[in-house]
Amino acid sequence: MLDLTLTEIAEALQGELVITAAAAEAGFTPGTVVNGTVDTDSRLIGQGDIFVAKRGEFDDGHRFVEPAIAAGASLVVVEKPFAAEHGATLAVPQVVVDDSVLALGHFATEVVRRVRAAGDAETRLKVIGITGSNGKTTTKNLLHTILERHGETVAPRDSFNNEVGAPLTMLKLTESSRYLVAEMGASGKGEITRLIRMAKPDVGVVLMVGLAHAGEFGGIETTLATKTEMVQDLEPSDLAVLNIDDPRVAGMAEKTAARVLWFGLSDGAAVRAGDIEATAAGTSFTLHLPGGQSRTVRFAVLGEHHIMNALAAAAAAHELGVGIDDIVDALESVVRAERWRMEVMGGANGVTVINDAYNASPDSMAAALKTVALIARPDQRTTAVLGEMSELGPYATEEHDRIGRLVVRLNINRLIVVGEAARAIHLAAEHEGSWGGEAVFVETADEAYELIAADTEPGELILVKSSNSAGLRFLGDRIAEANS
Structure with missing residues (x-):
């Protein structure tokens, strides 16, 4: 980050700078320069960094102010005066803002x-x-x-x-x-x-x-x-x-x-x-x-x-x-798009796992399946392990159904559908005619793993694809490790 004084940072955040007696004794003044990394995750805070306490849907970052200070934070950004509750324990300055997320935006605008x-x-x-x-x-x-x-x-x-x-x-x-x-x-x-x-x-x-x-x-x-x-x-x-x-x-x-x-x-x-x-x-x-x-x-x-x-x-x-x-x-x-994005993981006996289970939409799911069909050798067994495509709202059933039918039309040899939210993929594949493949529905990733572990052919090509929320990216890792 830029070298900025505490006063400049407070102005950029559109907040109030508070230097407690303990912080003043530690040597902090309005002119103290701070240039550490800014983060909302206290686990990533190091010496000289700035911790922003953000309220979330399931937790409140204000609970982690003291751990952030213990980790070396030189400034904390809070939505309520922290010293009022913890007194002299706050040995670093704070900037009090109305809304931490909006303040982050103000800060970024000024730095740019x-x-x-x-x-x-x-x-x-x-x-x-x-x-x-x-x-x-x-x-x-x-x-x-x-x-x-x-x-x-x-x-x-x-x-x-x-x-x-x-x-x-x-x-x-x-x-x-x-x-x-x-x-x-x-x-x-x-x-x-x-x-x-x-x-x-x-x-x-x-x-x-x-x-x-x-x-x-x-x-x-x-x-x-x-x-x-x-x-x-x-x-x-x-x-x-x-x-x-x-x-x-x-x-x-x-x-x-x-x-x-x-x-x-x-x-x-x-x-x-x-x-x-x-x-x-x-x-x-x-x-x-x-x-x-x-x-x-x-x-x-x-x-x-x-x-x-x-x-x-x-x-x-x-x-x-x-x-x-x-x-x-x-x-x-560049050897891969990103971790868990069309990540090719080789294994023993020529088994290849394509782990693409970080994100999924109808377009990316279809593209991944078409890639498997395109690159598979004529004699190579193909398996698609598919989970939910999240955040589709009223389109969910229709789009999962479309993917199930696409699996059949691309002649993927085996389909394993994981989770109730993705069941429409399995139903559509079963209802689509003229397919010599196999469709199986399971409730959990563990059940899918057991199916794969019990029946994997040498040279098999296995795609694992779902939205992040379905958690199948870890299943992809597990399958690859078992075949390594």
């Missing part, structure tokens, strides 16, 4: 402003915002890999893309940061706009608009309106990187004042992929960039759908002045 103001035309911080129903984290990771070779790059860990995770990422900026790759998710209208106002993108990327989280949004049209927020406030000097193959995303070109750079598989895309060949080792394709540039990419990330994420990252990097050779070299250095 200061970093941008510190650079000249050549070195000024560039902000790249990424949104879409699927692929945000993978695209963020790919772009981070490309850009970090050309300057200090800040990007979120995991899927830190909401009203808490995004500002925590922004607060990692320093005066020497060249790029901020901001993954921007949302569960309702206005949330992306709020994130953009903390750090307005120079480059806004929209990947796709699908049914992921449709239950929370209230329908696909609301999802579309929310994702469109990414490009609506861009200025003519900014760039919108849009997926030409998704009609909903393509329609955003009419909603933005920014220049548009298209990516996709269609001929009309300025950044596109051709000559695509998918295998169990990854995907090979030809990357075409504006100006007639092209190069072959041997992309180790499994699944043709991840080519679109690679194209989006390449388009943004090209706009930022990165050459095609550097883009390709960086893409080829």
